[in-house]
Amino acid sequence: MGSASHRAPSPLRQPETISAPQRSKRALILVLLTIFFPGSAQLVAGNRKLGRIAVSITMLCWVAILSILALYFINRSVILGWVAHPNFQLFLIIVLGTLAVGWFIMFINTLVIIRPGMLAPGMRAIVTVFTLAAVVATSGVFIYGASLLNTGRETIVSVFDEGPAFDPIDGRYNIAVFGADSGSNREGVRTDSVALLSVDAKTGKTLLISVPRNFQGARFADDSPMKKIWPDGYNCGDECIFNAIYRNAADEHADAFPSSVKNVGAQAAMDALEGTTGLPVQGYVMVDMAGFEQFVDALGGVTIDSGGWVPYNGKRYPNSTVRTHWFAPGTHTFTGKQALWFARSRDFTDDYHRIKRQQCLQQGIIKQFTPQTILTNFTSIMSAGEQLVETNIPAGQLGSFVSLAEKVSSQPMARLTLGAPDFERTFSTYPNFDELQERIRTLIAKQSESDKKKSEKSESPKKDEDSSKSSEPSESSESAEESEDTSDATDVNNAPKLSNGSDQEFTQPDGSPITEEYLVQLEMAGYTTRISQIAANNDECSVP
Numbered sequence: 001m002g003s004a005s006h007r008a009p010s011p012l013r014q015p016e017t018i019s020a021p022q023r024s025k026r027a028l029i030l031v032l033l034t035i036f037f038p039g040s041a042q043l044v045a046g047n048r049k050l051g052r053i054a055v056s057i058t059m060l061c062w063v064a065i066l067s068i069l070a071l072y073f074i075n076r077s078v079i080l081g082w083v084a085h086p087n088f089q090l091f092l093i094i095v096l097g098t099l100a101v102g103w104f105i106m107f108i109n110t111l112v113i114i115r116p117g118m119l120a121p122g123m124r125a126i127v128t129v130f131t132l133a134a135v136v137a138t139s140g141v142f143i144y145g146a147s148l149l150n151t152g153r154e155t156i157v158s159v160f161d162e163g164p165a166f167d168p169i170d171g172r173y174n175i176a177v178f179g180a181d182s183g184s185n186r187e188g189v190r191t192d193s194v195a196l197l198s199v200d201a202k203t204g205k206t207l208l209i210s211v212p213r214n215f216q217g218a219r220f221a222d223d224s225p226m227k228k229i230w231p232d233g234y235n236c237g238d239e240c241i242f243n244a245i246y247r248n249a250a251d252e253h254a255d256a257f258p259s260s261v262k263n264v265g266a267q268a269a270m271d272a273l274e275g276t277t278g279l280p281v282q283g284y285v286m287v288d289m290a291g292f293e294q295f296v297d298a299l300g301g302v303t304i305d306s307g308g309w310v311p312y313n314g315k316r317y318p319n320s321t322v323r324t325h326w327f328a329p330g331t332h333t334f335t336g337k338q339a340l341w342f343a344r345s346r347d348f349t350d351d352y353h354r355i356k357r358q359q360c361l362q363q364g365i366i367k368q369f370t371p372q373t374i375l376t377n378f379t380s381i382m383s384a385g386e387q388l389v390e391t392n393i394p395a396g397q398l399g400s401f402v403s404l405a406e407k408v409s410s411q412p413m414a415r416l417t418l419g420a421p422d423f424e425r426t427f428s429t430y431p432n433f434d435e436l437q438e439r440i441r442t443l444i445a446k447q448s449e450s451d452k453k454k455s456e457k458s459e460s461p462k463k464d465e466d467s468s469k470s471s472e473p474s475e476s477s478e479s480a481e482e483s484e485d486t487s488d489a490t491d492v493n494n495a496p497k498l499s500n501g502s503d504q505e506f507t508q509p510d511g512s513p514i515t516e517e518y519l520v521q522l523e524m525a526g527y528t529t530r531i532s533q534i535a536a537n538n539d540e541c542s543v544p
Helices: 020-036 040-045 048-074 076-084 086-114 121-159 225-229 242-252 264-277 289-298 336-344 351-368 371-376 378-385 395-409 433-448 451-456 463-469 475-491 516-525 528-535
Strands: 172-181 190-200 206-211 283-288 302-306 310-313 324-327 330-334 388-391 413-417
Touching: 020 040, 020 086, 020 121, 040 048, 040 086, 048 076, 048 086, 076 086, 076 395, 086 121, 121 378, 121 395, 172 264, 172 289, 190 242, 190 264, 190 351, 190 433, 206 264, 206 351, 206 433, 225 264, 242 264, 264 283, 264 433, 283 289, 289 336, 289 378, 302 336, 302 351, 310 336, 324 336, 324 516, 330 336, 336 351, 351 395, 351 413, 413 433, 516 528
Parallel strands: 172 283, 206 413
Antiparallel strands: 172 190, 190 206, 283 388, 302 330, 310 324
């Protein structure tokens, strides 16, 4: 009777009371419990106080994870804002590191509970290897995650500015993007690529305004120190073009700017964009060529649908001085180096052609800059970020911008060039600021209006719509047609004949399609005018 009240020993707590196969089974169960719910092994077979502490922490972590997942689906911008902020990243690094150490301690304690010495020799090795693999898959992953976050945090702290995030103005963010060319054969920095991204903060609808580097007479914002120096605009003839503003301010007028301005040249270029477009410019990003190349590679390339033949320089062909290679029309996924070639090419064409290609690349990069891409290529993107020459965007702004980038990537982008083909070819030399600012206001208004307003205006003249899509015949296209006629008359006796069908696509004399080999032969023979005709539409591109 008395023995009936005596409890049988627990096999989980007293492995010496069970058989060898049961001990092996017990060992595997305890390791699995530590993997999936740290602390539970201690509750059932070890130190219950330690187990309760570990289980409480585990449950708290699961609650936090589920809450974050719920918030992500409700309002992901909040989560992205947290993750992109350096202070929150530091908090996560500490949390992940602490959890990694704590989990490792729980595995060590679980091995003590298992008592490997009581296992059969073969099973002892299996349990040891299994436990080590579990440590790598849990604590190791946490340490790796903390390392990734630390890499991102170091990049953000070193590249981005301090200070609070800024709010949109009139519902839009206006950010200047400068492509800096400061090669060894150049004196100082030249902003050869200048664009202004104007983004609706709610919808992500974007207007991309490109400024030709030879744009003259740029106006400055009213509160800019450059306004006092150039009250009538940056106007001194052919030397006063837009890409010289940076150097002019940095080299000759740095003392006119407040000491708080870290980059006088970039600030002056921002002021010129603001005064010229009439839009308040809130920040800038300046990327050098190496940074652009590395960033595209970090994104996994950029996909562009090219409408024409685009030349680039490569190795010389055998027994020739010709080194021109060609991107054929069609869809390409460019590497960073190829994207840079595509963006900078102007052989056989001009600056206006490459501006339109640069717009396509900028749109393509934005489309691919999604949270999924960031997570997949986090380390390489962060490393590429260090190649940014400079930005004055505060680190606290990154969360809202990453969230906004996702909206931008899903919206059509309006594009405008302050020169050909959206304006007449002479516009960059003799700009009409009232006209260009009115065009910008009209394009922004079109992006802001509702579907109902669009339908009400559907019967009105399509002048604004045509200007935003650049669908009207431009002076540059007319010039290309005139060039074809003149070239035919000039080279009729010497150049190989080219047929030009109704679809405006050139073919070889035998009617076969144009090939890279054929274009190389034309250049070797000196028929550069013909090549210019064929390449005249290489500014036609889009983002698939």
